[in-house]
Amino acid sequence: MNEAAVGTGGRVLGLFQGARLTPTQRRIAHSLVQHGPSAAYLSAAEVAELAGVSQPSVTRFAMALGYAGYPALRRELRALAAVPATPPETGENPMQDALRAETRRLERMADELGDLSAVERAAQMLVGSRPLPVLGLRAAAPLAGYFGYFAAKVHPDVRVLDGGGTILLDRLDQARAAGASAVLAIVLPRYPRETLEAIREAKELGLAVVALTDSAVSPVAEAADVVLPAPVGTQLVFDLHTGPMAMAMVLLQAMCDAAPETAQRRLEEFEATANRRHIFEA
Template identity: 65%
Template sequence: MNESGAAPADRVLDLFHGVRLTPTQRRIAHCLVQQAGAAAYLSAAEVAELAGVSQPSVTRFAMALGHDGYPALRRRLRELSATDAADPTDAGNELQRAVRAEMGNLDRLAGQLADRARIAEVGKLLAASRPLPVLGLRAAAPLAAYFAYFAAKVHPDVRVLDDGGSLLTDRLEQAAVAGARALLAFVLPRYPRETLDALREARAAGLTVVAITDSPVSPAGEHAEVVLPAAVGTDLVFDLHTAPMTLAMVVLQAICDATPAETQTRLEAFESSAARRQLFLG
């Protein structure tokens, strides 16, 4: 990634690229990404407290990244902060900057999609899951519903799971008994506890979990076999989900590509029905 054009959180993420982290180390990494603007000035004890881990875990984390210890990692973080300070501030008001940040998030997502084989495998996995449960709670619920609305046009059995509580586990288990092989989950900040519990239950039921989430080191990574990151915009009062929604449609395209003949048949059947019922004006 070109550092001169990257946001602070993305520069911190670059430090972990290609490094296999333990669940504890992922929590530390996620903490540093969330605190990207201040991470360079946090002590090891402060990072440990924020991440909910021990101070020696922070030291081992720094060493896993190739540093002699946490002080060396903090020096690297300060170098990244200095680069941020040297960058000119984007022109425009705060609303324009928020939109430009989303453009940056989409640009980074486009870079990730250079590996078409990975997305294609995800498409095959989800297309073969009959039924296909789609999980999204709280802020992620609209994204799950949006994905499922279009997915139902090309997949015979899409089941939206957007309510928490004890019935959520029941519906996951029912989907598994009915033949589901995978779960597509939208896991977005502030990471509802129920969502992470549901991912654990899904794996216990034998489902392969595919998670669309905001970061490679988000809490979803501890419970998902496949993590598809798409950054969330944070420059306004409420989060912007432009990149996650785009990624959702990319995944749906991969599902269509995995079953082209069935997709075409189902789309033609829908268009015929829509025309007969005069559903649309245009």
Template identity: 70%
Template sequence: MNDGAVAAPTDQVSGLFQGVRLTPTQRRIAHCLVQHAPTVAYLSAAEVAELAGVSQPSVTRFAVALGHDGYPALRRRLRELTAGAPDGPADAGNELQQAVRAEIGNLDRLAGQLADRERIAETGRLLAASRPLPVLGLRAAAPLAAYFAYFAAKVHPDVRVLDDGGSLLTDRLEQAAEAGAGALLAFVLPRYPRETLDALREARAAGLRVVAITDSPVSPATEHADVVLPAAVGAQLVFDLHTAPMTLAMVLLQAICDADPADTQRRLEAFEASAARRQLFLG
């Protein structure tokens, strides 16, 4: 974000929850506030409760957990945060253009988060050192896990995609830990499959450190992850857009490559030699 720029409503509201330990119910409320900023600043506690699918007392307790006397005080704070936030251009175009522009905004916010290069670099070193490296993605997150793993396998000796749930998932997590894995990369995206969160708990029980790429700093993944890397999901179309999470995945892969440049170069050269010998590509 450029100096002097007005932060987007979602960024302003997300800042309220940084460093605050929230219960699962409170995370649902926080996620609701982020998703519906700035309009939520003008809703009653009962309306917020209905929107988040929780009880009205839960909304009040949530406000107190953030350091306010009650929900009215929180609502005043929300109005302060979003009063000067831009709602977008006056002529935003049709609904398809609006969806694409919203993704541009998601990418812009992601770029701002990446100003802290050391955090990404440290996470890259953690994942690069994990041998094997399990990569978890269930349901809607499965294609992202496969996409990341396809490229990661070119620079990492043992990448294991975990894209099927069921009883075998825990077996595969335990097998990865027994084989020497130290970390798990998990893609946790709406609608947050229950099996994914169960798998994160199992991974930590097996001694793995969990790195989660998820859509919000208050998503359900935060309770079960050691490192949370948020990237917003576009929700303007019938099905979600995952542009920012996929971009973040490739940024993280770059950090893995940077963790050991010499080994990365050696592995890439070996792959290119093999590809040329087998004539894998036309160009």
């Protein structure tokens, strides 16, 4: 998806923010976001085919957003698609364009963090979970490990779940039996089926789910108690995960703010241990 599509997709996503959508309606919303400007010129039947739903579901989706029907929603989508999504040509190379687009995404994320209620709610859930499972498979595995490494400095029992198979469900069972009350699920495109299945299992076990994902209408959103959206960059061969990494650190900061005395004590203990063992050169 090019930057114009990414920009339009972000504006389309704004139409759905705060709406209470059914799982079927979330699939429709996700398809519209993913297809960017081209979605504005699709018929209801074509949208239904893309999302794998019925045509009446598309009509009900438009009405759930407050439109008289799908034609009215499509007019709004076309208006959004007509808004320039990128600055004038700069003559820079594609690598520079990709990084500048990432900067703009981070700026939008910063604007959205004017309301910290979701981040603070997520932090409260996670800081109180003993142990704290952090789930991330495939493309999300490195970010799960990154978050887990730093979270372990301020949380007494962080368990990174970055391997699939039946042992993943065993580890969820073990975390719940040990007292876990919540799980952080990092879910990035292309949304591994195994991750979504593990999240459903976590819900059945009674765990609250905080989802760090690329979009408020990502497939994990319908199962999550709190969704923290952080868009990924799509201009290079492989996605840029700068946004999700930034959101992970914002969440960890909020966890420290939610339990400042515990966080400070554990940081001091870590520094004392690091000095005694001469772990770092500087």
